[in-house]
Amino acid sequence: MVFSSQIFIFAFLPLFLGAYYLAPKRWRSLLILLASYVFYGWWKVEYLSVVLGISLISYIAANRALAAPTASARSWAVRIGVGLDLAVLGYFKYSYFLQDNMNSALSMLGVDPSPAVQIVLPIGISFLTFQSISYILDVARKDAPPARNLVDFLAFSALFPQLIAGPVLRYKDLSDQFSERTHSLALFAKGIRRFVIGLAMKLLIADTVSPMVDRMFALSSPTFAEAWLGALAYAIQLLFDFAGYSAMAIGLGLMIGFRFVENFDAPYTAKSVTEFWRRWHISLSNWLRDYLYVPLGGNRDGALRTYRNLMLTMVLGGLWHGANWTFVLWGAWHGLFLSIERLLGSKHRGAVWPRHTGWLISMTVVVIGWVMFRASSVEQALIMYAGMSGQTGFWISAETIYFNQPIEFAALLLGAGIAIYGPRIRQVRLPALAAVTPTMLLLVCTVVMQARTHSPFLYFQF
Template sequence: MVFSSETFLFLFLPLFLGLYYITPFRYRSALILAGSWTFYGWWRIDFLGLLILTTLWTYGFGRVIGANLGTRRATWACAIGTAGCLAVLGVFKYLNFFIDSFAAMLGTDAAGLGVHWHLILPIGVSFYVFQSISYLIDVYRRDASPTANFFDFAAFISLFPQLVAGPILRFKDLEDQFRDRTHTADKFADGMARFTVGLGKKVLIADSLAPLADLAFTTPDPTAPLAWVGALAYMMQLYFDFSGYSDMAIGLGLMMGFRFMENFDTPYISGSITEFWRRWHISLSVWLRDYLYIPLGGNRISEGRTYVNLMTVMVLGGLWHGANWTFVLWGAWHGGWLALERWTGMARAPKSTLNVLRTLLIVLIGWVAFRATGMGTAMDFYAGMLGLNGWALPFEIAVQITRESLAMLMVAILIAASEPFLSDWLGRRYHAVLPSGKLAWSGTVLPAFATTVIFALAVMRLAEQSFSPFLYFQF
């Protein structure tokens, strides 16, 4: 089940919210858990079992750690609990990759080694495993309490708004909200507006760009015009698809009284790669910083060690996205630029149009490796961008590029470039001020009208298009 489907919009969500608001608060975690397991099991009931086992494993080791803080038993419990969570990733996400890579070194394939099975990647496993690991480490560090309430903890791990594609949450940030959170009409209205904006990003923009990106990346030896247009299309598609999901997740959380961390902050106006990673997939950047970069020593040991740590974190961050050498290349590309910017001082340079354009080009080049199905495909695409495959656009390719897709690409670029100004203008012009001093969209005419139009257009688009899952479901 995906957010951008009729089943979710007109069956699951209304039914869940109706039950949620008539259920006494003390039973709502149990209802969230039941709803989340139903949401996840709608895809495959067998992988729901993996989610439940991971939850039980993490909860049990969290209790052991909490009961033995300051002792070697707590250290061992944290190590074993974390290793068990990593084993889930290792088996289901990377085992095929290691077998295929080993077979390639021997000049054969998996079948040649006698391996005739291929594990399916469970949706969202990277996200709920990272949330499980952060809980164990936070309890060990005394940054989070080892909760005794299983329903609160299990609801946190499987919270359906962000279960399959984030943001990556930490229990210590939501612990108080599980014990006590407010439910107001204003918060619900803000959540509906945020959800609708995310739905529009996904269905109206990202899905409209998908055919253009797919055409470019599935065409052998793409020529320069197709390669550059396709790379730009994917750059915009990925942003509006993933940020759209995050908006929808945050909006759903608000409807249920939760406030999740922001996951995107206008990343395509960054003046450096360092700034880009403060604005793109923020929850992942924070997780990698707190649970990998800082434990490796961060920038506290030596300048050389800092560069090694940056490269290590980004390569592992690349592998987190997928078991493919293209993700290793993408992570190394970003890690190299982070190290270079730190060494040269470019990370602290004043923002300028030239720096923004340079950063966008670096990001664009990286997205090619991120999207390519293999290293050969990536190198072929780069050759096309350099003009090595020719500069003409073949007629049989040109006729497949519609005016609508090119127009939507221009619209997407314009929106991404003007997001900071639009947010600031809309915030000053149309936000209502609540008695608490917080801002809300409720009670203002234009936003209500705009979100209604966006929702109607998105639903009409859903009715005419085929199934289109979110891109980050594959990670």
């Protein structure tokens, strides 16, 4: 089940909200838990055991760490809890990758390897693992209170608005909200508005641009214009797909009184790569900073170790997205430019590139990186890079113009305009339009949902 489906919008969500507001306050966490398990189990009910298993491991480990009589016992409770969480993630997400690479190495040595076994990846396991690890560490450090009870923690772990694609939540940010949160008609209406805007971002922009992206990345020899068209289209598709999901998650949270962290802040207006990562997938950026970059040493031990820590953080952040060398290289690409900007002084001033070229340089770096992120293999990325550098011609072919529909170009231009000029557009206050827009968008989205086939969110794969 996905947010952008009729069964969710017109069946699951109304039934859940009706039951939620009719239920006594003391039963609402249990209701959220049950609804979240139904939502997740709609995909594969057998994988609910993975969600429950990681949640129980983290809950028990955090409690044992908190109650530990010595620092050594607390440390072991944390290590075992985090280790088990990572082991589950590693089995499902990286075992095939490791087997496949090991088989390639054995083949080069003349050894006939056994075929690697493909394992179905549970949706949202990466987000769940990161949230669970942060809970163990925060409780062990006494930076966060432990959950009041097991039901509250299980409801937090499986919270359906954000379980399968973020934002990455920390229990310490929601602990007070599980015990006491505000419900009002104004907050509920705000939640509906955020949800509908996110739905429109996904259906009207991301999904409309998606066929163009697929066609451009499938070309065997894209020209300069075709390769850059594909790269820019993917940049818009990914932003509106993922930011749209985050907006829907935040909106759903508001409908039941939760206030989630914002996950995007006009990232394509950034004038440096450093600023881009303060605006893109903010919850993940903050998680990597607090639980990986800082523990590695951050910027405390000199310039060289700072650059090393930036590279390690981004490479591991890339690998978190998927078991493929493309993600490792994408992470290294961003780590390299974060290090370059740190060398140029990004720690001490906002702009590190020349005043009038900072945005263009930064967005070029980001878009080039997105090609590796989107490509199914390093080889496919290199084909796109060859096109982007003009090695296979410059002009767009007649076939590309024919097969890419006008509505796809229109959605691309609209998405680019919103991505770049959105903050300025939001400053214009039109109360009448603000009241009408969600209703109109929902009607349009409903028509689109009926006309199109199922389209999962891109970040489900991560």
